[in-house]
Amino acid sequence: MIIGACTIKLLIYESNSLKEKRHVIKSIIGKIQSRFNVSIAEVDLNDSWKTSVIGFACVTNDTSHANQMVSNVIKFIDKDSRVEIVDYSIEIL
Structure with a gap:
């Protein structure tokens, strides 16, 4: 089991x-x-009205699939003109 x-x-x-x-x-x-097909939620900075931290995870049986899923979600968020990605961190477990 691989978790991204x-x-x-x-x-x-x-x-x-x-x-x-x-x-x-x-x-x-x-x-x-x-x-x-990911689990996603706002995980930090709940009381700040200009910034937010979103966390998401996917479970798969292949490391490359986990990397691809995470990259696709990041690209999707990056295309949204209402927000800007300031920082992100990826973990593959």
Whole structure:
């Protein structure tokens, strides 16, 4: 069993309140859950209205598949014009 895990720190451009931040983050999380087979959630900076940390993980039986899944999710988030990826870390276990 191979686990691909990633945390991504995001800067949210359109956010002027926690309500607006939650709207953007929930939208991104919902799109990723429907498109990719990963578990995803906001894991840090819950009270900051301009930044967020999202974590996601996938389970597979192949290391290259785990790398590909993680890369695809990162590329998907990077294409979203509402946010900017500030930093990310990937772990393959």
